Amino acid sequence: MNRDITGKLRQFFLSGATVFVLLLVAACSGRQENGGGSVVSADSGPARSIQNKGSDTLVNIALAWAEAYREVDPSTSIAVTGGGSGTGIAALINGTVDIANASRAMKQNEIDEAIANGVTPVEYVVAIDALAIIVHLDNPVTELTLAQLGDIYTGRITNWSEVGGQDETIVLLSRESNSGTHVYFLEEVVRLGDSDNEDIFAPQTLFMPSSVGITSEVRRNPNAIGYDGLGYVDEAHEKVIHIAATADSTYVKPSVESASNGTYPIARDLYMYTAGEPTGVIAEYLNWILGPEGQAIVAELGFVPLPD
Amino acid sequence: MSVVTPRQRVLEEHRQPHQIPDEEKHSTNRKERVIEFIIKLCGVSAIFIIALIFLFLLREGLPALTQVAISDFADARWYPIEGKYGFTPLLFGTLLVTAGAVIIAVPLGLVTAIYLGEIAPTWLRDILKPLIEILAGIPSIVLGFLGWLVLAPLIQKAGAPTGLTALTGSLILGYMALPTIISIAEDALYAVPKEYRDGALAIGATRWQTIWRVVMPAAKTGTVTAIMLGIGRAIGETMAVMMVTGNAANINNFQANIFLQPVRTMTATIAAEMGEVAQGSTHYSVLFAIGIVLFLITFAVNSIAARIVGKQSRSRGSSL
Numbered sequence: 302m303n304r305d306i307t308g309k310l311r312q313f314f315l316s317g318a319t320v321f322v323l324l325l326v327a328a329c330s331g332r333q334e335n336g337g338g339s340v341v342s343a344d345s346g347p348a349r350s351i352q353n354k355g356s357d358t359l360v361n362i363a364l365a366w367a368e369a370y371r372e373v374d375p376s377t378s379i380a381v382t383g384g385g386s387g388t389g390i391a392a393l394i395n396g397t398v399d400i401a402n403a404s405r406a407m408k409q410n411e412i413d414e415a416i417a418n419g420v421t422p423v424e425y426v427v428a429i430d431a432l433a434i435i436v437h438l439d440n441p442v443t444e445l446t447l448a449q450l451g452d453i454y455t456g457r458i459t460n461w462s463e464v465g466g467q468d469e470t471i472v473l474l475s476r477e478s479n480s481g482t483h484v485y486f487l488e489e490v491v492r493l494g495d496s497d498n499e500d501i502f503a504p505q506t507l508f509m510p511s512s513v514g515i516t517s518e519v520r521r522n523p524n525a526i527g528y529d530g531l532g533y534v535d536e537a538h539e540k541v542i543h544i545a546a547t548a549d550s551t552y553v554k555p556s557v558e559s560a561s562n563g564t565y566p567i568a569r570d571l572y573m574y575t576a577g578e579p580t581g582v583i584a585e586y587l588n589w590i591l592g593p594e595g596q597a598i599v600a601e602l603g604f605v606p607l608p609d
Numbered sequence: 610m611s612v613v614t615p616r617q618r619v620l621e622e623h624r625q626p627h628q629i630p631d632e633e634k635h636s637t638n639r640k641e642r643v644i645e646f647i648i649k650l651c652g653v654s655a656i657f658i659i660a661l662i663f664l665f666l667l668r669e670g671l672p673a674l675t676q677v678a679i680s681d682f683a684d685a686r687w688y689p690i691e692g693k694y695g696f697t698p699l700l701f702g703t704l705l706v707t708a709g710a711v712i713i714a715v716p717l718g719l720v721t722a723i724y725l726g727e728i729a730p731t732w733l734r735d736i737l738k739p740l741i742e743i744l745a746g747i748p749s750i751v752l753g754f755l756g757w758l759v760l761a762p763l764i765q766k767a768g769a770p771t772g773l774t775a776l777t778g779s780l781i782l783g784y785m786a787l788p789t790i791i792s793i794a795e796d797a798l799y800a801v802p803k804e805y806r807d808g809a810l811a812i813g814a815t816r817w818q819t820i821w822r823v824v825m826p827a828a829k830t831g832t833v834t835a836i837m838l839g840i841g842r843a844i845g846e847t848m849a850v851m852m853v854t855g856n857a858a859n860i861n862n863f864q865a866n867i868f869l870q871p872v873r874t875m876t877a878t879i880a881a882e883m884g885e886v887a888q889g890s891t892h893y894s895v896l897f898a899i900g901i902v903l904f905l906i907t908f909a910v911n912s913i914a915a916r917i918v919g920k921q922s923r924s925r926g927s928s929l
Contacts, residue, residue, distance in 0.1 A: 472771045477856075477881045478690045487690075501688050504698070507773060507871050508856040510881055521762055522771055 349582045354382040355389020355402030358485065359571050362428060363402055365598045366590055373589060377582050393574055394418055399583050401574040404430065404485070420576045427590055429605035431531040431560035431568035432486060434542040435516070437523040442466040444543040444552040447493060447566055453526065454491050456503025461524065473506040474515045474527035486528055489567060512603065528567075531555050532603035561608045568605070666904060670897030677895060687858035687873065689882065689892045698858040699899065702775070702872035703844065703906075706854060709779025709868055710786055710843040715836055717783070718790030722832070725791070726798030727820050738795065745788035753849030756781040761853055769869045773855030776868040781849050786839035793838060797831020798824060830918040837914035841907050844876075851877035875899050 353363055360383040367379035389401035394415045407415075407422055415422050434450065436442060442465055445453075452458040453471055462468045476483045492498035509515045515527040519539050526542075534541060534555075543552035546566040559565035579587055589595050596606035677694050684695030721741075725734050760780055761772030769776075801824050809819040825832070855871025858878075879896050886893045 470770050478688065484690065499691075501686075501691055501693075504686060504859040505857050505871070507771065508858075508873070508881065510851060510856075514852075517757075518771070518773070522765060524770060 349376055350378045350380065351400060351583055351586060352380050352398040353400045353402065354384060354392050354398045356386040356404040356571070357383045358404040358430060358482070359402040359428070359573075362571075362599060362602055362604060365602060366595055369594070369598060370586060370589060373594070374582075374585065377586065379586070390574065393422060393576055394420060396420060396576060399575065400587075403572045403574060404569065406570070406572060407574060415576075421578075422574045422576065423578055425573045425575070425587060425591070426570045426607065427573045428571045428596075428599040429557075429560050429568055429607065430482075430485065430571055431555050431565060431605050432482065432490075432528045433531045433534045433555045434526065434528050434544060434567070435519050435534060435539040436526050436542060437519055437521075438538070438540050439523045440466060440540060442542065443540070444545065446545045446548050447490060448548070450490050450544065451493050451500070454486075454502055454506070455500045456505065469524045472518075472522055472525040473503060474518055474525055475502055475506045475508055476512070476515065476528075477508050477510055482528070482530065485569070486567075489569075490528075530603035531557075531560065531568075531605055532600055557605050557608060560605045571604070663904065666897055666901050670894055670899075670901045673891065673894035673898040676891040685860050687878070689886075689895065692891075694891075694895050695858075696899070696902075698860040699873055699875045699878050700902070701860050702854070702858070703874045703876070703903075705775045705867065705872055706778040706782060706850060706874055707840060707843045709775060710782035711836075711840055713779060713783030714786040714790055714839055714843075718787050718835070718839065719794055719832065721787075721791045722794035722798060722835070723820060723825075726795045727824060738792070741788050741791050745792065749785060749846055749849040750852075752781050752785055753852035756849060756853035764869075771855060771871060773853055773871050774869050775854060775872045778850045778854040778872070778874070779868065781853055782843040782846055785846060785849070786843050789842055790835045790839040793835035794828070794832045797828040797835065800831065801827045833917045834914055837910050840910055844903065844906055844910070847874075847876040847880050850874050851880055856881065875903055 353367065360381065363381045367381050370377065370379060386403035386405055389398065389403055390407055390411055392398040393401035394411065396418070401422075406424070412422060434445065440461070442461060445464060449458065449464055453464070454473060454475075456473075458464060459471055460468060461471055475486070478484075487501065488494065488496075491500050491502060507518070509518065509527075512529050512533045515529050516533060516535075516539060519525045519527045541555060543554045544566055545552045553559050553565045555565045555568070560568035573587065573590070575583060575587070591607065599606040673694075681694050682696040684693060685697055686693040686695040687698050725737055725741075729737065756777055760777050763772070764774060764777055765772035805823050805827055806819055809823040810816075814822070851874075854874060854877065856873045856877055857871040858873040859870065879899055882892070883896055886896065
């Protein structure tokens with residue numbers, strides 16, 4: 302047995318250690334993300350800096366903006382942190398951030414609280430988040446109401462024939478629960494926007510680690526249904542379902558127009574709030590975000606850019 | 610039973626009286642002591658690091674037990690963002706995928722090892738063995754791609770609602786465990802002295818009887834080690850499994866063939882959810898608690914293997 306001792310050791314290491322290495326790496330990365338957030342610093346001194354905090358849905362866009370803006374204006378450093386819309390708004394009220402990111406509009410009581418604190422929040426819609434519902438090209442179903450979609454994802458509807466399709470079991474696809482998209486879909490579709498509703502995804506839902514995972518399974522599985530950011534959808538390879546908010550309303554196809562004029566029901570504006578009318582670097586930064594360069598980044602990340 | 614291994618041969622050679630001058634003997638001793646110390650340090654540090662890892666796991670994972678009731682862990686739903694920490698679907702997923710991998714890899718692996726060690730001519734063995742060992746080096750993510758692009762569509766065509774099933778995971782993991790099992794089991798068969806085979810054949814045993822009744826029992830420890838290391842690899846594998854099993858934490862809706870349903874394994878859960886979880890939250894601790902469970906499972910597998918190996922060598926008085 303001696304001649305294979307190195308081989309055995311190597312095998313042992315491969316099997317046992319994988320788990321721990323994985324955990325260690327995961328722990329370290331978790332720590333970084335939750336600790337200080339990612340700081341994008343400028344090359345030429347910390348002369349001007351912008352603190353940017355809030356929505357986890359927006360955090361990827363905000364990071365991409367901050368990174369790209371370093372090329373535009375190297376003297377400005379932008380620190381981006383996630384933590385959720387509520388965290389960002391609270392920080393704005395307390396005056397600890399310059400720009401708060403939010404995937405929902407500020408509530409009236411939050412605005413009152415801010416004004417009481419001497420901060421007048423100014424709202425900017427910076428991007429639109431629209432989810433397309435996609436199925437296989439061979440699937441005869443073309444339209445669904447939000448309620449039907451909710452029933453499909455909670456497992457109350459399990460067969461395509463119940464919504465006008467073939468007699469086949471529906472295969473549910475979702476993003477992993479750590480994705481902001483997952484949470485939005487849970488709140489707006491599975492729970493139909495009702496905060497007292499405690500429905501969750503049916504246990505047979507397949508959780509995919511990425512958007513690509515959802516699109517490629519939909520492309521090859523005639524019984525699958527999935528959701529994805531509108532920017533990721535390619536209509537040559539998957540079918541986009543038309544959605545109606547209620548049984549009486551019209552079925553709307555997701556597009557940049559229908560998402561931005563509010564007729565498509567699974568879309569929301571994404572916001573940035575500043576403390577008072579922005580001046581100096583903050584105003585320059587917001588102008589750049591709302592301009593063509595900033596909006597191009599929105600499209601790149603699979604969100605809907607603002608209409609011209 | 611006396612097998613002269615290369616190491617024993619070396620030891621025996623050392624026992625030959627050599628004429629070493631006194632001063633040279635002195636420096637050799639000192640050198641040996643330094644080398645001995647370095648080797649000891651390496652050994653001790655490995656244990657030390659494992660102990661540290663386990664302590665780290667305990668520190669991060671134990672708070673989960675105070676924050677989540679045991680009955681909640683026994684629940685059938687895993688949906689951490691709503692505080693549902695039902696652990697059973699994950700355990701079920703890992704055990705199902707691993708069991709499938711073992712059912713596929715163990716018979717195939719042992720038969721291949723027997724063929725290579727006992728039946729194949731030497732020239733063929735010399736070609737096949739290194740090739741199989743190369744298989745062990747294929748990165749798991751590559752096998753995951755293979756499973757996703759080739760295997761999953763095939764299983765879907767065979768009639769499953771989706772190709773992302775426990776079976777897909779088992780096939781990939783089985784394939785991944787095969788080189789380990791073949792290589793180590795074949796080494797064990799190779800180490801059985803030729804006299805055993807000659808003796809068995811001389812008293813009239815057929816070739817099959819020789820392999821099954823004489824060579825296999827003699828190589829039992831090695832083959833058990835091979836199987837256990839194969840299982841260890843299957844349990845710990847993450848990325849490939851995450852890509853092909855569908856990750857549905859589902860234990861309620863059993864289908865006719867449980868292997869044709871999507872499952873969510875413990876490793877995939879940690880990998881998928883650790884990235885975004887808030888440090889120090891209940892969810893974070895629970896993920897580390899899953900890590901502890903995985904540690905205990907691999908520890909149990911290795912202990913069982915060590916026990917079997919230990920028993921064998923005591924009863925036979927050999928270290929084969």
